[in-house]
Amino acid sequence: xxxxxxxxxxxxxxxxxxxxxxxxxxxxxxxxxxxxxxxxxxxxxxxxxxxxxxxxxxxxxxxxxxxxxxxxxxxxxxxxxxxxxxxxxxxxxxxxxxxxxxxxxxxxxxxxxxxxxxxxxxxxxxxxxxxxxxxxxxxxxxxxxxxxxxxxxxxxxxxxxxxxxxxxxxxxxxxxxxxxxxxxxxxxxxxxxxxxxxxxxxxxxxxxxxxxxxxxxxxxxxxxxxxxxxxxxxxxxxxxx
Numbered sequence: 001x002x003x004x005x006x007x008x009x010x011x012x013x014x015x016x017x018x019x020x021x022x023x024x025x026x027x028x029x030x031x032x033x034x035x036x037x038x039x040x041x042x043x044x045x046x047x048x049x050x051x052x053x054x055x056x057x058x059x060x061x062x063x064x065x066x067x068x069x070x071x072x073x074x075x076x077x078x079x080x081x082x083x084x085x086x087x088x089x090x091x092x093x094x095x096x097x098x099x100x101x102x103x104x105x106x107x108x109x110x111x112x113x114x115x116x117x118x119x120x121x122x123x124x125x126x127x128x129x130x131x132x133x134x135x136x137x138x139x140x141x142x143x144x145x146x147x148x149x150x151x152x153x154x155x156x157x158x159x160x161x162x163x164x165x166x167x168x169x170x171x172x173x174x175x176x177x178x179x180x181x182x183x184x185x186x187x188x189x190x191x192x193x194x195x196x197x198x199x200x201x202x203x204x205x206x207x208x209x210x211x212x213x214x215x216x217x218x219x220x221x222x223x224x225x226x227x228x229x230x231x232x233x234x235x236x237x238x239x240x241x
Contacts, residue, residue: 002166004068004089008047008108013161018200019207022050026219028134029054029107031193037130044090044121045107045177049075055103056083065093090117098126105134106233107191108179110166116202118183122240128210131185131238138172139229140196173234185238191229195223 010014029051041059046052046066056062056079063084066072072085086093090111102121111117116134125131136142138155146152154157157168169175173190180187197205197220206212224231 001027001102003057004069004166007164007166008068008071011161011164013159014165016045016165018204020200020203023203023217025051025105028193028233028235029058030221031191032132032235032237033058035130035132035189037100037126037128039126039129040097041101042095042097042099042103044104045110045136046075046085046100047071047106049078051103051105052083053078056080059101060061063095063097063099065090065095067143079226090120095124098129099124099126100126102129102131103134104131105212106136108133109135109169109171112168114169115182118180118185122183122185122238125240127240129239130149130188131236133176133180133236133238134193134233135171135235137178137192137196137229137231137234138170138175140232142196142199142202142228146199173229173236176234176236179237180236184241185236187236188239189237190228190235192224192228192234193221194232195227195230196232 010016022210036058040061041055043052043055043064046064048071052064052075063086065086065088067089072087076085098161108114121131121236143152147155156172158167158170177187
């Protein structure tokens with residue numbers, strides 16, 4: 001049995017979330033927002049609710065499913081009482097409502113059976129609804145540099161620290177599209193968010209020491225539009241087949 005509460009604890013190799021992660025979330029929403037379908041929204045996996053808070057700015061009817069019960073009060077404190085929280089997993093939760101926009105952001109890589117989960121999620125979409133899948137990118141330059149340094153075996157490897165945090169795979173655009181198609185989803189758009197030359201902790205240190213500024217951060221976001229395969233996160237916008 002997996003202990004979802006323990007998986008989000010920091011470990012010796014890596015923190016679960018860096019300041020950079022919170023910066024990235026804003027750019028993810030900026031990238032995906034033109035594709036949103038108005039109506040009911042569902043978020044699958046919320047961590048401490050920062051993405052929930054951003055999604056709630058766009059949707060009046062938002063439901064959140066989270067596997068770690070100790071994270072739910074933290075996330076709840078950041079949003080209005082209108083946001084509904086359910087403790088459960090994609091594999092065992094029972095949802096009656098049909099959703100117009102479903103978000104699974106930095107969660108799919110944690111699942112034991114991602115294709116099966118995506119197939120389940122697709123049944124919660126309205127006929128015109130959209131599923132937004134976002135995952136860390138195996139081919140981010142920072143990760144490729146770590147491979148050349150001998151810190152990671154290969155781009156798609158799952159490191160010991162990632163494994164402790166519940167990661168089961170590391171996606172690139174081709175493998176993410178493969179799993180979406182296996183699940184019977186129709187891919188409407190694909191891409192990457194934020195060109196990533198440094199590791200998360202390095203971004204944190206450089207921002208704290210004013211080595212880089214907001215203009216540099218914005219520049220990395222803009223450059224990511226030209227080089228989607230070299231970004232921090234990759235995404236798919238999918239509909240029901």
